[in-house]
Amino acid sequence: MTTRTTVIFCSWEFLPVPHYLSFQTGYDCKDAVKRIFSGIQPTGIPHLGNYLGAIESWVRLQDEHDSVMYSIVDLHSITVRQDPAILRQSILDMTAALLACGINPEKSILFQQSQDQVQHMELVQDLAQSFNKKYGEFFPVPKSILTSMKKVKSLRDPSAKMSKSDPDKLATVRITDSPEEIVQKFRKAMTDFTSEVTYEPASRGGVSNLVAIHAAVTGLPVEEVVRRSAGMDTARYKLVVADAVIEKFAPIKSEIEKLKMNKDHLEKVLQVGSAKAKELAYPVCQEVMKLVGFL
Numbered sequence: 001m002t003t004r005t006t007v008i009f010c011s012w013e014f015l016p017v018p019h020y021l022s023f024q025t026g027y028d029c030k031d032a033v034k035r036i037f038s039g040i041q042p043t044g045i046p047h048l049g050n051y052l053g054a055i056e057s058w059v060r061l062q063d064e065h066d067s068v069m070y071s072i073v074d075l076h077s078i079t080v081r082q083d084p085a086i087l088r089q090s091i092l093d094m095t096a097a098l099l100a101c102g103i104n105p106e107k108s109i110l111f112q113q114s115q116d117q118v119q120h121m122e123l124v125q126d127l128a129q130s131f132n133k134k135y136g137e138f139f140p141v142p143k144s145i146l147t148s149m150k151k152v153k154s155l156r157d158p159s160a161k162m163s164k165s166d167p168d169k170l171a172t173v174r175i176t177d178s179p180e181e182i183v184q185k186f187r188k189a190m191t192d193f194t195s196e197v198t199y200e201p202a203s204r205g206g207v208s209n210l211v212a213i214h215a216a217v218t219g220l221p222v223e224e225v226v227r228r229s230a231g232m233d234t235a236r237y238k239l240v241v242a243d244a245v246i247e248k249f250a251p252i253k254s255e256i257e258k259l260k261m262n263k264d265h266l267e268k269v270l271q272v273g274s275a276k277a278k279e280l281a282y283p284v285c286q287e288v289m290k291l292v293g294f295l
């Protein structure tokens with residue numbers, strides 16, 4: 001008998017999870033298989049924060065775990081009114097972006113949240129615990145895991161996180177930005193009056209955000225990035241970071257363009273993902289029905 005459990009992946013916050021994903025179909029929670037689950041809203045193009053804080057790790061996790069699910073959380077996005085046609089297109093664009101970043105539908109189940117039922121992480125934990133109290137140890141209680149990358153900060157206000165919805169267009173670097181746009185955004189990034197490049201997040205948020213981004217996109221330790229920029233002023237350093245980001249995103253950007261031309265493929269990926277997710281959920285729901293006495 002295969003047993004299943006859920007490990008919630010998130011970058012720094014508690015994240016909600018479709019509740020069926022926290023079910024297991026075995027009888028012994030201790031033997032449960034780890035399941036990775038995370039999600040991203042379809043609205044807007046993924047930015048540097050989404051990439052470094054989540055997507056890059058999702059790609060790694062799909063190679064490290066047998067059961068991995070990523071959801072395009074379209075239900076989350078309708079907390080504000082969305083134009084249906086634009087939302088439909090955004091879901092496909094996000095699918096293209098995730099595939100271009102390296103999400104492999106052979107290794108991960110990629111699906112739309114609206115094809116599931118959704119609950120929040122804390123609620124799932126409460127539900128699992130309360131169900132287990134009444135019916136025995138059936139649901140593993142989901143746990144969160146964290147990435148090493150902290151929040152990527154806004155380029156215009158290092159006290160705020162980089163966000164898709166920032167009204168200041170210079171604050172957020174999107175995966176599909178042109179090299180010119182990326183250079184412009186980094187050139188205008190807020191730093192301070194000290195020209196030296198150092199990593200002191202508490203007192204020098206702006207330049208430290210640049211160092212953290214630089215380290216993350218090059219894969220170098222922060223200390224090494226700082227050492228290599230000795231003698232450089234922040235104005236020059238901004239261009240070095242911009243170049244590193246351009247280099248990182250160039251292959252992803254061209255892959256997105258290719259994938260977006262094949263709408264049928266993108267739709268198929270989501271359909272197959274939803275079918276796989278439903279297939280996992282169905283026997284679990286049946287077990288629950290039996291435990292409760294409905295079947």
Ligand SMILES: Nc1ncnc2c1ncn2[C@@H]1O[C@H](COP(=O)(O)OC(=O)[C@@H](N)Cc2c[nH]c3ccccc23)[C@@H](O)[C@H]1O
Nearest residue numbers: 011015016017038039040041049050053054151152161162
């Ligand atoms: N500036 C930033 N720096 C570093 N990481 C960041 C930055 N901005 C965003 N992220 C991370 O990107 C992922 C998707 O963000 P969303 O806002 O679309 O993501 C959200 O709105 C989520 N609630 C959707 C979600 C994630 N996990 C789930 C599990 C179940 C259901 C839903 C979810 C997230 O990991 C987010 O933490």
